Amino acid sequence: MLQSQFTVTHQDGQARCGELTLRHGVVHTPVFMPVGTQGSVKSLAPDDLDTLGAEIILANTYHLYLRLGEARIRDLGGLHSFMQWNKNILTDSGGFQVFSLGAGSRQQKPLLEKMTEEGAHFRSHIDGSRHLLTPERSIAMQEAIGADVMMVFDECPPPYAEKNDQLASLQRTTRWAERCVQARTHAGGALFGIVQGGLSLELRAQHTEMLKQFSFDGLAIGGLAVGESKEEFMRTLSFTAAQLPTERPRYLMGVGTPADLVEAVNVGIDMFDCVMPTRNARNGTLFVSTGKLTIKNATYMNDLRPIDENCACYTCRTFSRAYLRHLFVAEEILFHRLATLHNLTYYLNLMSKMRQAIAHQCFQEFRADFLRYQETNFSGELAI
Numbered sequence: 001m002l003q004s005q006f007t008v009t010h011q012d013g014q015a016r017c018g019e020l021t022l023r024h025g026v027v028h029t030p031v032f033m034p035v036g037t038q039g040s041v042k043s044l045a046p047d048d049l050d051t052l053g054a055e056i057i058l059a060n061t062y063h064l065y066l067r068l069g070e071a072r073i074r075d076l077g078g079l080h081s082f083m084q085w086n087k088n089i090l091t092d093s094g095g096f097q098v099f100s101l102g103a104g105s106r107q108q109k110p111l112l113e114k115m116t117e118e119g120a121h122f123r124s125h126i127d128g129s130r131h132l133l134t135p136e137r138s139i140a141m142q143e144a145i146g147a148d149v150m151m152v153f154d155e156c157p158p159p160y161a162e163k164n165d166q167l168a169s170l171q172r173t174t175r176w177a178e179r180c181v182q183a184r185t186h187a188g189g190a191l192f193g194i195v196q197g198g199l200s201l202e203l204r205a206q207h208t209e210m211l212k213q214f215s216f217d218g219l220a221i222g223g224l225a226v227g228e229s230k231e232e233f234m235r236t237l238s239f240t241a242a243q244l245p246t247e248r249p250r251y252l253m254g255v256g257t258p259a260d261l262v263e264a265v266n267v268g269i270d271m272f273d274c275v276m277p278t279r280n281a282r283n284g285t286l287f288v289s290t291g292k293l294t295i296k297n298a299t300y301m302n303d304l305r306p307i308d309e310n311c312a313c314y315t316c317r318t319f320s321r322a323y324l325r326h327l328f329v330a331e332e333i334l335f336h337r338l339a340t341l342h343n344l345t346y347y348l349n350l351m352s353k354m355r356q357a358i359a360h361q362c363f364q365e366f367r368a369d370f371l372r373y374q375e376t377n378f379s380g381e382l383a384i
Contacts, residue, residue: 004149004190004217006249012363014241014268017355020218020249022148023189024080024088027055029249029270030354032261032347033090035278038063039083042278043336044344046085051314052344053352055087056148058273061141062094065133066124070144078146090273091147092253093138093180093194096222098122099156115155117172135179139188148189151220152180159198159228166198170207181214190217192251198223199232201239208243218271219244220251225260234263241267258287258350259374262367265354277347281339284328287346291374293321295339300325313345314338 003023010017020027034041034049037060041049049057059079068076076082079089098112098120113121119134138153154173157166177193184191193216197203211219221240224233237252241264244250251271252264261272277287286293288308293300295307306316307324315324315338327335357366 002190002215002217003188006218006247008246010359010361012358012361013266015265015354015358015363016268016270017358018249018270020270022056022088024086024148025055027088028355030261030265030351031056031271032351033058033271033273034344034347035060035273035275036083036089037275038067039079041340041344042282043333043340046083048337048341049085049344050087052341053348054344056090057085057087058090058092059145059147060094060097061091061138061145061151062097062133064091064145065094065137065141066126066131070137070141073141074144078144080146088148089146090149091142091145091151093142093151093153094133095120095138095154096156096254098133117175119153119176120155135176136183139180139183143185143188146189149217150180150184150189150191152177152191152193152216154194154196154222156196156223156226157198159223159226159232161198163198163200163203166196166200166203170196170203170210174207174210177211177214192216192218192220192249194220194222194253195240195244196223197240199228199236201236204236204240205243208240212245216248218249218251220253220271221269222253224252225255233260237264237269238267241269244268258347259371261347261350262354262370265358266363266367277343278340281343282336284335284339286339287343295321295325295328297325307342308346311342311345311349313342315342315345 005021006018008016008018018029020029034054034057036057039059111122111125119132121132123130135153142150153176155169157169173196193211195207197207224237249270252269254274255272256274284295286295286307289310300321303321305321307321308316357363
């Protein structure tokens with residue numbers, strides 16, 4: 001029951017451009033999806049995103065389930081109407097948050113209480129209330145949201161879990177994937193499966209074959225960029241991407257740095273999301289053509305240049321580094337909006353440049369130049 005159409009329009013090596021047609025329009029891939037966790041990309045309005053050229057954003061099933069609930073979001077007309085966004089929305093399933101938010105919960109208790117075949121029993125990080133999230137409930141919530149792309153409910157074990165634990169986890173994820181397929185209705189959007197398996201190439205290949213039995217609109221790679229080394233990340237990513245069907249979009253979840261995006265496109269990934277551009281913006285780290293800029297540094301106190309002289313975003317056309325540093329140091333809310341506009345412009349422009357390079361059969365030259373420049377100019381770690 002496919003709810004989307006995907007066409008590869010150009011290919012250069014493994015890197016490819018495509019058009020993913022969803023209910024709220026065409027998405028040009030490779031694409032970066034700004035993260036709107038609770039129905040809002042932090043500090044930006046929907047018309048800001050439209051001006052930036054965003055064709056799809058990500059919303060979070062877990063957070064919307066706890067904040068609004070299935071019945072309420074349905075009564076409110078779904079998320080598109082509620083937040084006044086007339087383009088596409090992808091929702092994650094809530095699985096990753098159930099497994100990962102415990103350490104930061106206000107109750108200082110594990111969020112996940114127990115895992116059963118039925119689903120995940122957990123406490124809300126908001127008020128400590130108990131909940132059970134099942135594959136069926138995840139799909140029902142995503143359909144109530146009105147997601148154009150829904151994700152199956154999956155189990156997300158740590159990357160260094162024992163192989164037997166990883167195997168048991170991916171087998172359960174496969175059974176849950178089947179329940180998600182059975183739970184979706186004709187009113188639902190496209191449905192993507194999620195390949196797990198940790199850092200085991202054998203398990204990644206095995207799980208990919210398991211998921212191919214279902215008619216998913218696309219497949220995602222989960223369980224990466226969660227603490228493994230860069231070498232382990234690239235080895236697992238490259239191998240897994242090569243196992244995925246060529247006729248469906250490939251989505252790398254929760255990634256990543258600009259260099260990560262370029263390397264992932266190089267091995268055939270089509271879709272990305274990450275909080276990095278928005279979170280870094282709020283923390284005062286700005287992406288520029290020469291690498292990064294930490295705006296709080298005193299060196300920018302009297303600097304009248306824009307953030308990036310090569311950027312045409314509203315922030316760079318209008319304001320100086322000195323003004324932005326002043327806003328950041330003074331803790332003015334306006335800084336969040338201006339910095340986020342710039343960082344998302346950088347990310348979306350990077351995707352556009354990669355699409356152009358692929359279409360003109362010069363992606364390898366683009367990649368080599370980009371990575372060489374990053375290596376030369378990118379010093380230190382980003383504040384994520």
